[in-house]
Amino acid sequence: MKKYRFDLFLGVCAIGLLVLCGVLYTNGQNQNELEKALSQPQSKPALKETKFGYDVTQYHFEEYPINYGSFLGDILSDRGVSYNTIYKLEKAAEKVYSLRKIKAGKNITLIRKDECEAPTGFVYSPSLFTYVVFTFDDTISVSEKQVPFETCRETLTGTIEAGSSLSQSMDDKGLSLAMTDELEDALAQVYFPNAQPGDQWKIIYDRKYIKGKPVGSGHILAACYKNGNSEYFGFYFENDRYKGYYDIEGTPNKKTFLRAPVRASRISSGYNLNRFHPVLKRRKPHLGTDYAAAKGTPIFSVSDGVITRRGFTKGNGNYLKIKHNGVYQSQYLHMSKFKSGLKVGSRVSQGQVIGYVGSTGLATGNHVCFRFWKNGRQINHLRENFPPLDPMPYESLPEYYEVRDYYRRELSELLYEDEVKVVYAITNLSS
Ligand SMILES: [Zn+2]
Structure with a gap:
């Protein structure tokens, strides 16, 4: 032994x-x-090779899909598990992971000691990172376990090519759209629809690996964006009072008003008092900013507020209007559809999805026409200087500066031309 x-x-x-x-x-x-x-x-x-903690030479595994309208109890009883056992399992599972949480459309893995006999257990994976083992052999037990994963710290850089966008340059490097969203959050002071060819970015992020394969999109810890001679920074900081991205001074990289109601978009037509209308074929001021994006792209509220209008007109198509405070209101046109559950009077928060990009009403292509009012007059929101958010108070800054300086050093050692590299594995958890 x-x-x-x-x-x-x-x-x-x-x-x-x-x-x-x-x-x-x-x-x-x-x-x-x-x-x-x-x-x-x-x-x-x-x-010894194991699967869900079982020796693969001793047990048999059968993946079984949970179809819509089918019952777990039927699946088990059809395979020889007694109703009494299923009942007891149901009771035992309540305290750990209720059988009702098992979702149709996913699989369970039935476990047998002998291929010809009834299963003695099954495994269900609610997420990539966890699995629940239900056993009903001699004793009944239910336990939720963590899939062993490893977190690696990685770095990546990219350049925006002519005719391209931030999301395209990140996609070219194998990063998901979720990472573009996160970079836009990390660097909220940068207005990405104005990205220029030659702009460059660097990021330090954590990514989880299971059995050597990356899972999930990753989490950005530090980011930097170079536009001409300007360089912008965002550092992730979290303690018991603060959480989010901050700039060099410790001011939150967050705006009272977001500059665009869609992510990863480009301005297809700006606010213009002298614009020639492409559909009406005549000069008509454009008192909004058009953001072109694919049909179905989520549109979000640029700030906290209350919905004051929700409807359809021949010109606006599906549109929503939001009152943010006594001064500012915003409006979103040509939606393919509204986010369900929203009505006049509903409260919305900054970044909350309110609808989806479309081309309803008077529109040549998929875009959201964004309109903005100040004291009842339509203005160009991009020209408005909104009051900045307060920086972190003095007593919290030393703690923040430590984090900031560490990542700033790491970022400075990273050249814009560097390719992806794994810096090091920072955790190695096992169940
Ligand atoms: Zn417009």
Whole structure:
């Protein structure tokens, strides 16, 4: 027994090392070397392969889809599990993970000791990071477990090419749209629809890996954006009082009013008192700002407020108007549809989705025409100087500066031309 344990320990160390090396070196040319190393015959017996903690040589697994309208109880009883057991399982599950939380459209994995016998348990994964083991062998037990994952700190840089956008340049580097959203949050002081060719960005972010594969989009810790000779920074800071992105001085990178009601969009027509209308074929002032975006792109409220109008007109199509305070109001036109549940009188908060981009009403293509009022007069919101948000109070700044200085150093060591690289694995959790 002692000998076996020792071997097991060595095996765990060896596999741990291989996984770590795997994550550290899986990029580019080192891939082949890693594969070679992994395929070498091993002098020590390999660690027993397990699935959800079960020895794969002792158990049989069958993935089974939960269809809409089907009942878990039926699936189990059809396979020989008694009603009494199902009833007891239901009771036991209540305290840990209710059977009612198992969603149609997902799979469960049935577990059997013998292929010809009734299952003795099943596994359900509510998310990529957790799974729940339901066993009803001799005893009934339900336990929720964490999938072992590793968090790696990574860095990435990019350049906006001519005719491209921030989201395109991030997509080119394999980052999801969610990461573009996060970068826009991290650098809320930058107005991205005005991005110029040659603008560059750098980010430091954490990404989770399961079995060497990245999962989820990642979380930005520090970002920097270069536009001409200006460089903008955003640092993620969190303590018991503050949470979010802050600039060099410690002012939140957040606005009282967002500059655009859609993300990853471009201005297709600006506020213009002298504009030639493309549909009406005559000069008509454009008292709004048009943001072109794909049909269905979420539109959000630029600030907290209350919905004062919700309707349809021949010109506006589906539109909403929001009163933000005694001074400012905003309006959003040509929506393909409204976010359900919103009506006149509904409260909305900054960044809350209120509808989706479309081309209803008098519109040549999919866009949102954004209109903005100050004291009852339509104005160009991009020209308005809104009051800035208060910076962090003095007593919290030293703590923030420590975080800021650390990431600032890391960012300065990162060149704009650098390709993706994994800096280091920061956690190695196992269930
Ligand atoms: Zn417009």
